[in-house]
Amino acid sequence: MIVWIASYPKSGNTWIRSFLYSLLYSNDHIPDLDRIDVIDQYPTKKYLKKFIKNFNNFKETSKYWKPSQTELNLDKKIKFFKTHHINCKIDNNSFTELENTLGVIHIVRDPRNVITSLKNHYSKQNYLEALDFISDPLHCIDVENKSHKYIDKTMILNTLISSWNNHYNSWKNFSKNYLLIKYEDLEENPKKTFKKLTDYLKINLKFEIDTEKIDKIIELNSFENLKKIELSKGFKEAAVNENNKKKEFFHLGPMNKWKNLLSNDIITKIETIFKKEMKELKYLD
Numbered sequence: 553m554i555v556w557i558a559s560y561p562k563s564g565n566t567w568i569r570s571f572l573y574s575l576l577y578s579n580d581h582i583p584d585l586d587r588i589d590v591i592d593q594y595p596t597k598k599y600l601k602k603f604i605k606n607f608n609n610f611k612e613t614s615k616y617w618k619p620s621q622t623e624l625n626l627d628k629k630i631k632f633f634k635t636h637h638i639n640c641k642i643d644n645n646s647f648t649e650l651e652n653t654l655g656v657i658h659i660v661r662d663p664r665n666v667i668t669s670l671k672n673h674y675s676k677q678n679y680l681e682a683l684d685f686i687s688d689p690l691h692c693i694d695v696e697n698k699s700h701k702y703i704d705k706t707m708i709l710n711t712l713i714s715s716w717n718n719h720y721n722s723w724k725n726f727s728k729n730y731l732l733i734k735y736e737d738l739e740e741n742p743k744k745t746f747k748k749l750t751d752y753l754k755i756n757l758k759f760e761i762d763t764e765k766i767d768k769i770i771e772l773n774s775f776e777n778l779k780k781i782e783l784s785k786g787f788k789e790a791a792v793n794e795n796n797k798k799k800e801f802f803h804l805g806p807m808n809k810w811k812n813l814l815s816n817d818i819i820t821k822i823e824t825i826f827k828k829e830m831k832e833l834k835y836l837d
Contacts, residue, residue, distance in 0.1 A: 553625055553654035555632045555757065557591065558639070558723045560686070560716055561693065562669040563661035564735040565634055571746055571773045572632060575753075575761070581769050585781055594633040595711070599624060610712060614642035621652040630654060630757060636693060638714040639722040655729030655756060657749070662736060662835045663716045663826050664810040664819065679818045686716040687825050717829045729756040734833065739775070746770045 557572075559565040566588070573588045574581045592598075595617065597607060602623075603616035624631065639647050667682040676682040685691060693711040713719055724732070731752045737745045750766055753759040771777070810819070823836060830836040 553628070553630055554594075554621060554648070554652055555630060555655045555657065555729075556648065556653065556723075557632055557634045557657045557659070559636065559659035560661070560666060560713060560719045561636050562666055564659045564733070564738055565636070567738060567773070567775065567778070568657065568659060568733065568749070569632075569634060570778060571749070571769065574769050574773055575750070575766075576759070581765060581772065583773050583778060583781060585778070591632045591634055594635050595620075595637060610710075611643050614645035614647075617645055617647055618649060618652065621648060625652055630759075635711075636713050636719075637711050638719050639726070640712065640714070650728055653726070653728060655731070655752075656723060656726040657731050657733065657752070658723045658726070659733045659735060660720055660833060661734070662810070662833075663822050663830070664814060664835075665735070665808075666716060667818075667822070668810050668813050679814055683818060683821060689715045689718055691715065717826050720829050720833075731756070742774060743767070743770050746773070 557565055557568055569588045569591045570583050570585065573590060574583050577587070577590050578584065595613070599620045600607070600613065600616050603619055604613060606612055637647055641647070663686055667679055667686055670676065670685060671679055671682040676685065691713055693713055714722070724730075729752075731749065733745060733749065747766065747770075750761055750763075754761050814822075823830060827836065
């Protein structure tokens, strides 16, 4: 059965995948950014090519979300999938359904921080352009995006992510084994947050976890250590700049760095557009 690691882009999905790889897939529990793709991405052509030839039409693709996921679940094994896709319906075809989903690990991040990270990653000209990105209800991540030169584009699909608030609302409180993780909690207290995730794996998903090794795995997956690994070995998911040079993927700044980067006008726009969800998540009073 599928467990979704669902997030808007630049919200901590890779950090969570690295921890899960070390905990569940690595014998020595050492993080390896080249191997975290054992937690694969969905949707991709790999999982849909049996059913469809024309991948350029969302309506056509949506018909095969359910059968492709049903086929993935034939072996009855738990499998994690990263997704930035909105949990939506297109022509009454649901992105996923209870019968194919065991649980959802939902990662969210303050949109004021999302656009500062997103501007760098997707090479946006300014923060207003980045704001347009996260407020567009029909926004897709384009496979032709030149900043993703090193990703195998023959396998990935355009991903409908929608706006930040639509994406959050589409996944929140999924009715089966739902876990919400806030990026800011990972940043501020990674030990407590990763232990919350470990408890979810044990209690909700019935994984057998070697609790004696948890603290060491958390330490190995600190943001600072992942940053060192990227600097020494690289990371294929990192974007490239206009000079074809890879950007730093693990680009964490101080908490609330947005206060030093965003104009009052941009801050007001973000807080107005996403007011309801930001209050719900306690990003606003």
